[in-house]
Amino acid sequence: MAPKSHVAVLQGGWSPEREISLISGQKCAEALQRSGYQVTQIDVDRDLAARLTELAPDVCFNALHGVGGEDGEVQGLLEVLAIPYTHSGVRASALAMDKHLSKKIFADAGLPVARSLLVMRGSCTDHPLDPPYVVKPVNQGPVSACKSFPKAQMSPDTLTGSGWGV
Template sequence: MAVLMGGLSAEREVSLVSGRECARALREAGFEVVEVDAGRDLSARLTEISPDVCFNALHGRWGEDGCVQGMLEWLGIPYTHSGVLASAMAMDKTRSKDAYRTAGLPVVESRLASKAEVMAQHVLPPPYVVKPNNEGSSVGVYIVGEGANTPPKLSAEMPEIVMVETYAPGRELTVSVMGDRALCVTEIITEGWYDYAAKYMPGGSRHVLPAEIPEEIAEACLDYARRAHEVLGCRGLSRTDFRWDEARGLAGLVLLETNTQPGMTPTSLSPEQAAHVGISFPELCRWIVEDASCNR
C-alpha cells in the first residue's frame, strides 16, 4: 500500500497531515504501508515500489484534479477516491456548478472573469466572492461585502482567470458520502468566514453533528450530497458543502462545492461523520482501500 501525500499544491501541508494519519490507521488495520511524498518523480518511485494499491491522500491541484489519477491509470495501479473525470470536474468549480444545475441542484450565480476585470470593476453586484476556479481549502478567497464601493485588490498569487460568485449567506453545513450512503449533516461554526485558518488551525472552528436543523433541511442536504456525488461520477468518499439561509427555508439552501478527497485526520469532517454512524477511522480507511479501482 503506497499512501500518496504532500505533493506540489498550495494544500501540501494539509495533505502531509492527512497522509500520515491515514498511513497510521492503515497499519493499524493490517496493511503494509509505504509513505510517498509525491514529487515530480512520482511515476518512477511508484514503478520502483510497485504497490498493490495507492491510497491518494493528496489535496489540491495535480493530486486531486485528475492528473495523478491519469498517471495511476496509465501505470495500471488501483487507487482510492474518484477517477480522472470526476476529479477534474469537481476541482473545476465552474464545470461542477454546470453539472449541478443540469441535475437540478441549487447553486448561486457565478461566472469566470479575468483578474484585471475583477480589480477594475464589480463583476457582480456586491456581496460576492472571488476565488480561484481550481483550488480547495479556501485558498485565495476574497469576500466583497454588500455596499462595497471599490472592487477587491487581488494578490499576485491569484490566477489570471478567477471565479466570481454571488455570496451565499447563512449557516455552513456539510455532508459526506461513502459510495451511495450519505452519512449525516454537520454544521460548522466559526467566528467569521470558514477560511484556511478556520479549517486547519486549533480552535478555528466547532463542528456540531448531527446539525441542529429542521428535518426537511437535513433530508435535503443528504439528498443533494448523494446527487452531487452521482452527477459528478464520484466514487469512494466525497464531501459536499452547503450554505443555508434559514430565513428562506428550503429555498435558502444552496450547494457550494464537492470535495472528492476530503481531509483525512481522525478529527476531520468526514471521519467525524463516519465515527458518528459507528465507523472507526481505521475501518473508514480500510473501506476506502477496498473500494479502490482502476479504469473506472
C-alpha cells in the same frame, strides 16, 4: 491469515495545499497501519512514476490535495501504471476541480447552485456582483483561498493581483 495489502499513501505534492496534504497523509497512514496494512508514505514529486514502479504497491491511497492530486493528473498516472487507487477517476476529478464547469454540470442536472460569475484575472475594474459575495479560484480547494467582499467599499482591485486565478 494472509497479510494485508501494501498501500502507498500519496501525500504532499506541489500544490498550495501541500501542508494540509502532508497532515492528511500522515493520519491516513497511521489509521491504515493500525488496521494491519503495510504502508509506505510517498511525498509526491515529479519522479512519482519511477518511485511507484520500483515500489509496486497493491493500491495507492490518494491523500493529495489540490492541483496534481485532485484534478485527474495523478489519477491518470495511476491508471497508466495499472495501480488501483482511492479517489474519483480521471474525468470526474478533472471536472470536479473546475468549479465553474462543475457548477454548470450540476445546474444542467437540475441541482440548485448559488449564483456565480466567472471573472478573468485583470478584467475586474468594478465589483462583478453586488456585495456581499465570495471569490474563490476555479481550481483550488481550500477555504483559505477564498476572499470575502462584504461591502461595496472594499476595492475589487485585489482580485487582479497576488496569484488570484479568477
